[in-house]
Amino acid sequence: MGRTLAEKVWEQHVVRRAEGEPDLLYIDLHLIHEVTSPQAFDGLRMAGRTVRRPDLTIATEDHNVPTLLGPITDPVSKTQVETLRKNCAEFGVRLHPMGDAGQGVVHIIGPQFGLTQPGMTIVCGDSHTSTHGAFGALAFGIGTSEVEHVLATQTLPAYRPKTMAIEVSGELPAGVTAKDLILAIIAKIGTGGGQGHIVEYRGEAIRKLSMEGRMTVCNMSIEAGARAGMIAPDETTFAYLEGRPHAPTGEAWDAAVAYWKSLATDSDAVFDTVVEIDASTLTPFVTWGTNPGQGAPLGAAVPAPEETGDPAAATRALEYMGLTPGTPLREIEVDTVFVGSCTNGRIEDLRAAAEVLRGRKVVTRTLVVPGSMLVKLQAEQEGLDEVFKAAGAEWRAAGCSMCLGMNPDTLAPGERSASTSNRNFEGRQGKGGRTHLVSPVVAAATAVTGKLTAPADLA
Ligand SMILES: CC(C)[C@H](C(=O)O)[C@@H](O)C(=O)O
Numbered sequence: 403m404g405r406t407l408a409e410k411v412w413e414q415h416v417v418r419r420a421e422g423e424p425d426l427l428y429i430d431l432h433l434i435h436e437v438t439s440p441q442a443f444d445g446l447r448m449a450g451r452t453v454r455r456p457d458l459t460i461a462t463e464d465h466n467v468p469t470l471l472g473p474i475t476d477p478v479s480k481t482q483v484e485t486l487r488k489n490c491a492e493f494g495v496r497l498h499p500m501g502d503a504g505q506g507v508v509h510i511i512g513p514q515f516g517l518t519q520p521g522m523t524i525v526c527g528d529s530h531t532s533t534h535g536a537f538g539a540l541a542f543g544i545g546t547s548e549v550e551h552v553l554a555t556q557t558l559p560a561y562r563p564k565t566m567a568i569e570v571s572g573e574l575p576a577g578v579t580a581k582d583l584i585l586a587i588i589a590k591i592g593t594g595g596g597q598g599h600i601v602e603y604r605g606e607a608i609r610k611l612s613m614e615g616r617m618t619v620c621n622m623s624i625e626a627g628a629r630a631g632m633i634a635p636d637e638t639t640f641a642y643l644e645g646r647p648h649a650p651t652g653e654a655w656d657a658a659v660a661y662w663k664s665l666a667t668d669s670d671a672v673f674d675t676v677v678e679i680d681a682s683t684l685t686p687f688v689t690w691g692t693n694p695g696q697g698a699p700l701g702a703a704v705p706a707p708e709e710t711g712d713p714a715a716a717t718r719a720l721e722y723m724g725l726t727p728g729t730p731l732r733e734i735e736v737d738t739v740f741v742g743s744c745t746n747g748r749i750e751d752l753r754a755a756a757e758v759l760r761g762r763k764v765v766t767r768t769l770v771v772p773g774s775m776l777v778k779l780q781a782e783q784e785g786l787d788e789v790f791k792a793a794g795a796e797w798r799a800a801g802c803s804m805c806l807g808m809n810p811d812t813l814a815p816g817e818r819s820a821s822t823s824n825r826n827f828e829g830r831q832g833k834g835g836r837t838h839l840v841s842p843v844v845a846a847a848t849a850v851t852g853k854l855t856a857p858a859d860l861a
């Protein structure tokens with residue numbers, strides 16, 4: 403029987419297998435940030451161990467960094483960042499600190515440097531590591547004790563998850579983005595729909611996505627409960643990678659591409675679960691609740707709890723969100739717009755948002771936060787920063803920023819945002835803050851009207 407992409411990459415990395423025990427996987431790339439690494443390094447130190455492969459380990463500062471730059475004032479944030487610096491210096495790990503041209507959100511910098519490659523195993527103490535699966539890598543988040551294990555041994559014990567195919571047929575209509583697609587998928591299968599599975603996104607609509615769009619989709623796999631999300635590498639993947647600093651060159655490139663092509667799921671492979679969705683029926687999608695599965699087409703109204711799969715959860719969510727069933731989603735007023743994060747903080751996202759804002763003015767507080775300093779530089783070379791500033795938006799430096807409000811970029815209690823990030827949990831962007839997850843173009847159009855809006859609605 404044929405094998406799936408996930409099975410091929412998994413098997414390629416098993417260094418030890420024993421009955422009744424998890425497989426021991428070799429890890430090709432270990433990404434690190436300041437939040438989940440301190441105890442892992444402490445553990446190494448206490449055991450008198452070193453980092454086994456510092457050359458396969460790379461660190462960045464992202465969650466705690468103030469995007470207006472300047473010193474970190476919050477004591478906990480400051481300690482986390484300083485601890486990462488000390489640990490990286492002591493253990494010989496490459497670090498991109500605040501102010502460095504290579505700094506950025508961990509899931510943005512891996513692909514940007516060409517460190518993320520098809521067929522790799524990639525881990526990070528961060529749930530959105532699934533982003534890297536867009537390249538056909540097997541990439542997943544791990545806990546801090548596992549971070550220590552990988553630092554010490556470059557391996558990880560893991561049980562093989564089941565496989566799920568999400569087949570996306572048809573083509574996304576104009577104005578409908580990868581973000582709308584993944585929000586619609588999560589609304590369909592639920593926040594637990596992918597549990598215990600590695601998802602492979604397949605089909606015509608996926609093949610037509612850019613690498614940026616594929617990363618947006620894979621990024622949110624975890625919000626459907628999946629262990630990882632993957633997309634088979636193809637010409638789009640190879641074109642994105644070629645020439646990047648860590649991509650192979652010359653004969654090694656040709657050999658790598660030949661291998662990468664062999665990773666695609668065999669035609670006779672069987673998935674444990676199959677979900678089908680028709681992209682051509684989709685419209686811009688937004689969330690109304692407090693988990694990423696509580697979403698609806700922008701043209702719909704706030705649902706009554708009994709119309710949802712989980713009326714009790716919907717009742718609580720609507721109360722927290724301050725929303726009344728039957729209110730058209732287009733009438734929801736927001737006071738803050740956030741464009742950024744590892745979901746939608748890449749150059750293509752900023753281009754799309756800038757296109758909507760060109761020649762227009764924002765009526766909300768609008769933060770545009772590039773996912774990395776290189777994205778920032780590229781956007782500035784293209785003049786996008788000028789478009790944002792002329793519209794009245796704030797142009798910031800790279801970091802997680804208002805995605806999680808572990809830094810000065812937060813919502814005040816009761817404030818409502820349209821946000822291109824991936825989580826709308828209670829308090830996610832600040833205590834009492836209310837989050838609507840949207841695509842970059844919906845975020846930009848919303849900034850113009852102050853209500854949830856698609857670009858097509860703008861005069
Ligand atoms: C801080 C980190 C552990 C966390 C994660 O794992 O995802 C964060 O990145 C998030 O998005 O909530």
Ligand code: SF4
Pocket residue numbers: 464465507508509528530743744745801802805806823824
């Ligand atoms: S941008 Fe948001 S989701 Fe991504 S790593 Fe940072 S906090 Fe997590």
